[in-house]
Amino acid sequence: MQSLFKLITKPSTRSFILQFSAALLIGFMLRFVVNLTPVWWLVWIAPVPLLVIALRSNKRDTFWITAVAASIGLSSNLHYYQLVMPAPIAVLVLLAQSWLWVLVIMTTRRLVLRYQSWWTVLVYPVVWCAVDTLLAHCLPDGNWGSLAYSQTEFLPMLQVTSLFGVAGLLFLLALFPSAIALAFVYGRRLHHVPWAYGLTTLLLIATFTYGEFRLQDPSGKQQVVFGLVSIDDAIGLQASATYAASIWQQYDRHVATLAAQGAKIIVLPEKIAMLTPANAEQLKRYLSSVAKAHHVWIIAGSAIDDGSRPSNLAWMFSPLGILTNNYQKHHLAPPERDYATGVDYQTKVIDATLYGLAICKDMHFASLGRAYTERNVGVMLVPAWDFYFDQWIASRTTLIRGVESGYIVVRSAREGLLTVSDAYGRVLAEKPSSGMPGQTLLVKTNIAARLTTLYSIIGGLFGWLCVLCLVGMAAWPVASAYLRAYKALPNSNLGDASI
Incomplete structure (x- = not known):
């Protein structure tokens, strides 16, 4: 009994219990976000604790916490999957969707921690839009279940799909929790931080205003x-x-x-x-x-x-x-x-x-x-x-x-x-x-x-721009390293100001 008490009171054990409890709580919230009848307003805030944990935890803890939370949330659809496909395939689909959440959160964590600048508020929405765009064009079921479809009750925001499609709505839907999470973790410590929060506020207000204006259009005769x-x-x-x-x-x-x-x-x-x-x-x-x-x-x-x-x-x-x-x-x-x-x-x-x-x-x-x-x-x-x-x-x-x-x-x-x-x-x-x-x-x-x-007119252009942005953000560190190595070569003229 005494050894059990010591085990429970160890800092590492207490930390694990807190992390596991957080994963359970986040997973419970996600059940109302990723199910077949999502609560539209909860979709805007449910990812915030997951992003905060990702930016404050190490890679291993972020991975398993996200995996547990996503699996709990997505399990709300398991019964439905078993109705439309064999049970083993239904489980594989559930695991694949959980892996997507892990991929998005881990990629966001890596890029935000690497750059730690105001523009990293865009990373989470860009990653989600890139993934969603690729799913829409590569899978036989497209981007069915995209978080953007949860917003059909929020009519002013829904109007942005008339401009940039589902990708535009998903971008805004992910931008808000991204800004909140950065505010929790970094506060004013990000480089040019007013740009991050100002841009988020401006985009949301502009979209809402456009939506309200568009909804005033008269009907036909x-x-x-x-x-x-x-x-x-x-x-x-x-x-x-x-x-x-x-x-x-x-x-x-x-x-x-x-x-x-x-x-x-x-x-x-x-x-x-x-x-x-x-x-x-x-x-x-x-x-x-x-x-x-x-x-x-x-x-x-x-x-x-x-x-x-x-x-x-x-x-x-x-x-x-x-x-x-x-x-x-x-x-x-x-x-x-x-x-x-x-x-x-x-x-x-x-x-x-x-x-x-x-x-x-x-x-x-x-x-x-x-x-x-x-x-x-x-x-x-x-x-x-x-x-x-x-x-x-x-x-x-x-x-x-x-x-x-x-x-x-x-x-x-x-x-x-x-x-x-x-x-x-x-x-x-x-x-x-x-x-x-x-x-x-x-x-x-x-x-x-x-x-x-x-x-x-433009179709899915915005979504594909997000794909290109994600590739650019991921490849830039490697490209920069090669560029610095090339400049350091004895015969390199790349750094010569006279060129």
């Missing part, structure tokens, strides 16, 4: 009535004819009700039924008759299994019952890895407004969202199928595409949310989906001409 329908029940290849008919008849009743209420464009969810090619032709004829009978545009998601590679499709029928568009999903969810991949972009002019088609995960990629901007689309129609637990983050990721590119998004999801959002990220209407008899949403909104945003 052309009014359109959208109808959204979703029934969570799915129709598989082995479904009985009676079961399938009951679901389609319920969709028909919902369409009739919405059309009677004034809906002109009605969006149904993704992959309502898995079909053989023969059944697909039969369903097309049926949906064509429904659209013609109620004189509405209908967008419906389905999947066709021809025995080789299934296809995930969105069909668009005109009020005359004509199949005008047959869109194939570009970006496939983990359970769809054996599906064929679409490459075409589908648009349709309705009453002088250009509409675009996408399916669920497609809208998680800024590149696809911007591709429709280049085609001058004013409204995106998006059938979707979520996994219930990710319904908030899936709908808000899609919402940001509309802010980046300046268009309305109409998204109807199974096991998710029926959502209509405008070009400023405002949720105009929203309802959760349900099983039979399903859920409907009627939305009347004004449509303006598509907003031209800076992001629609």
Whole structure:
């Protein structure tokens, strides 16, 4: 007992207990930051203690504290990962995401301690933006789960995505805790320290002011009535004819009700039924008759299994019952890895407004969202199928595409949310989906001409500039060492002032 007391009272043991307690506390906060329904305001302050510890601790302690805290926080999503992928892969994804946090914090620590100047306040945001940009372009799931998507409730700050995309919002989101952490650790001891805190304050105030100003823009004068329908029940290849008919008849009743209420464009969810090619032709004829009978545009998601590679499709029928568009999903969810991949972009002019088609995960990629901007689309129609637990983050990721590119998004999801959002990220209407008899949403909104945003012109330029800045900051010490060595050579003229 006495030896245990001595062990506990040793300075090294007390230090470990304090550090481990801090890791647990930070990890607990991160659970509300990196989960599928993050607390937006907590995202601004949760990284502060982690950064303070990193700048005050040695490399080994920073590494394990960050690893423990990140693992605890990210474990909040483990159950969701196990729903969409095999358990071993889910664990590997969790470990990889924890490693990213370690990489970001360790890189930030190294660069800040090396330079200890006012501009190091930019290191943490630059590192996060660089990592996020590379993830968005290199991984099949892109930068899904980016911290920036947590800010869709903070509308003034959200408007910065119309300028610099997700990278611009993430930069500001990381800049604030970086400045607070430097203030805690260094106070006034940084070289030219007023620049660090002044720049942070100026950027945040300017962004907030721009956001408030942008939100005052008037809406358009052309009014359109959208109808959204979703029934969570799915129709598989082995479904009985009676079961399938009951679901389609319920969709028909919902369409009739919405059309009677004034809906002109009605969006149904993704992959309502898995079909053989023969059944697909039969369903097309049926949906064509429904659209013609109620004189509405209908967008419906389905999947066709021809025995080789299934296809995930969105069909668009005109009020005359004509199949005008047959869109194939570009970006496939983990359970769809054996599906064929679409490459075409589908648009349709309705009453002088250009509409675009996408399916669920497609809208998680800024590149696809911007591709429709280049085609001058004013409204995106998006059938979707979520996994219930990710319904908030899936709908808000899609919402940001509309802010980046300046268009309305109409998204109807199974096991998710029926959502209509405008070009400023405002949720105009929203309802959760349900099983039979399903859920409907009627939305009347004004449509303006598509907003031209800076992001629609420059794309991901800001994110790639952050990648270049990170490479430059990391490489500069090595380059400086070589430069000094070269100057020291007897035959070197590099330091000669006459040159």
